[in-house]
Each structure stands twice: as structure tokens, then as C-alpha cells.
Amino acid sequence: MDFSLTGKVALITGGSRGIGRATALGFARAGADVVVTSRKLPDLEEVAEEIRGLGSKSLAVASHIGRLDDINALVNKVNEEFGRIDILINNAGTSPAIAPILDVDERLWDAIMNLNLKGLVFLSQAVARVMKEHDGGKIINVASIDGLRPEPMPNGTYAISKAGVLMATRVMAVEWAQYKIRVNAVAPGNVHTRLGDSRFEVIAGYEEELVKRTPMKRIAEPDEMVGAMIYLASDASSFVTGQTIVVDGGTMVA
Numbered sequence: 456m457d458f459s460l461t462g463k464v465a466l467i468t469g470g471s472r473g474i475g476r477a478t479a480l481g482f483a484r485a486g487a488d489v490v491v492t493s494r495k496l497p498d499l500e501e502v503a504e505e506i507r508g509l510g511s512k513s514l515a516v517a518s519h520i521g522r523l524d525d526i527n528a529l530v531n532k533v534n535e536e537f538g539r540i541d542i543l544i545n546n547a548g549t550s551p552a553i554a555p556i557l558d559v560d561e562r563l564w565d566a567i568m569n570l571n572l573k574g575l576v577f578l579s580q581a582v583a584r585v586m587k588e589h590d591g592g593k594i595i596n597v598a599s600i601d602g603l604r605p606e607p608m609p610n611g612t613y614a615i616s617k618a619g620v621l622m623a624t625r626v627m628a629v630e631w632a633q634y635k636i637r638v639n640a641v642a643p644g645n646v647h648t649r650l651g652d653s654r655f656e657v658i659a660g661y662e663e664e665l666v667k668r669t670p671m672k673r674i675a676e677p678d679e680m681v682g683a684m685i686y687l688a689s690d691a692s693s694f695v696t697g698q699t700i701v702v703d704g705g706t707m708v709a
């Protein structure tokens with residue numbers, strides 16, 4: 456069973472903090488060279504420095520994944536520096552405001568969809584074109600249990616975007632298996648990050664409510680998402696594609 460990522464080049468979106476940062480450091484520990492991207496270069500440079508401290512090569516590239524020009528420039532830059540991309544982690548995601556579907560406006564809809572779904576699909580497309588020329592690769596989409604059922608608070612646009620991520624995973628897996636590109640998803644439950652914890656500031660008692668609904672009776676830490684990512688990025692999952700691993704402390708079966 457081979458869980459090693461030695462010699463692999465991984466591109467991780469939203470790599471500056473939270474689940475993306477934990478994954479970037481976990482992949483470096485597993486032997487990968489790691490490119491981290493998000494909008495703010497100084498935050499990325501700090502993570503890249505930590506990765507280099509672990510003995511791997513790293514590159515920090517600022518890009519807005521909701522913008523196609525940024526996506527193309529990012530992929531060109533990684534290709535120039537490393538000559539290939541073996542692993543893509545589509546992790547960057549947003550939920551800038553909470554609004555019931557009756558109240559959601561076009562601006563909020565576009566902000567969520569442009570990053571969570573449109574950016575994810577077009578970055579995957581650009582990277583798959585590179586992978587196709589280099590004997591394949593692995594793409595892992597960070598979805599959410601919200602893509603499987605709406606969460607208790609009215610965060611419907613985000614849930615719709617994540618349901619789209621799960622179907623995008625299956626579509627890409629079927630279309631790209633012929634190029635030896637495996638595409639899978641990780642669907643986290645509730646994780647302590649800036650994005651995850653922002654909900655607790657909006658609704659009083661919401662953290663306690665989510666803990667109550669979770670059989671393991673706690674919120675996860677970002678590091679707890681990394682094992683599933685390494686499994687899906689490595690040869691340990693060599694016959695797995697189009698699947699979603701739910702990492703939620705039992706929430707979805709309760």
C-alpha cells in the first residue's frame with residue numbers, strides 16, 4: 456500500500472490557512488512539492504516557508520480562483536516552474552454571507568458560485584489539460600456535507616454550490632478516467648477554521664447546536680481532513696474515482 460507523495464507536484468487552492476494550509480503541510484510531510492495559492496501573497500509566503508522547512512520545494516502564487524484570467528496565469532506559472540502538476544486540491548471556498556434563498560441577491564450568488572463551482576471546474580479543466588500530457592494525475596475537490604443536505608442555518612446558496620461540486624467530481628471522473636486522471640471529493644463536516652467559525656459569530660448557540668448533532672460531540676481541526684486527502688492523492692486509492700469521502704464525525708448518519 457503506497458501512501459507516499461514523494462516526487463509529486465501538488466497545487467493547493469486556499470492554501471494560506473485552514474484546511475488548505477493543513478493539507479499543504481501534510482503533503483510536504485508525505486514528500487510532495489507544494490504550490491499554494493489564494494488571494495493574499497504574504498499569507499502564502501509564510502506557508503511556503505514552512506513547507507521548505509520540511510524539505511520540500513514550494514511556490515506561493517497569488518490568484519483569485521473566481522477569475523478565469525487568474526486561473527490560466529496560475530496554471531502557466533506552475534507549469535513553467537515545475538513542468539507538470541500531479542495533484543490538484545480544489546480547496547478554496549467561500550460563504551461571505553448567510554441568506555435564505557428568498558433573500559439571496561445576484562451579487563452574493565455570483566460570489567459563491569464563481570469561486571466554489573465555476574472556478575473549481577475551470578481550474579480543473581486547465582490542470583487536466585496539463586495532466587493529460589503527463590500520464591494523468593489526481594484531482595480532489597473539497598465539497599461539504601452541506602452538498603449532501605442543507606445545513607440547519609439558511610446557507611442554501613453555499614449548499615447548492617457544494618452539491619454542484621459533488622456532481623462536477625463525478626462528471627470529471629467519468630470523462631477523464633481515459634487520461635488516467637482520478638477525480639474524487641472530500642466532504643468535511645464542521646471544522647474550526649476562519650470560514651467554519653464565522654457562522655458561530657452570526658447565530659448565537661450555533662456551535663453548541665452543531666456539536667449536539669455530531670455523534671463525536673466536537674468540531675474537527677483542519678489536520679483531521681488531511682488523511683483522506685493523502686489517501687485520495689496517493690496510489691493507495693489507485694482504483695478509486697468519482698467518489699466522496701465524508702469526514703464529519705458521524706453527522707450524516709446521525
Ligand SMILES: NC(=O)c1ccc[n+]([C@@H]2O[C@H](COP(=O)([O-])OP(=O)(O)OC[C@H]3O[C@@H](n4cnc5c(N)ncnc54)[C@H](OP(=O)(O)O)[C@@H]3O)[C@@H](O)[C@H]2O)c1
Binds near residue numbers: 471598643649
Ligand atoms: N470549515 C468548515 O467547517 C468546512 C466544512 C465543510 C467544507 N469546508 C470547505 O473547506 C474549504 C476550505 O475552507 P476552510 O474552512 O479551510 O476556510 P478558510 O480557513 O477561511 O480558508 C479559505 C481559503 O480560501 C482562500 N480563498 C478565499 N477566497 C478565495 C478566492 N476568491 N480565490 C482564491 N482563494 C480564495 C482563502 O485565502 P484568501 O482569503 O487570502 O484568498 C483561504 O486560503 C472550502 O471549500 C470550504 O467550503 C469547510
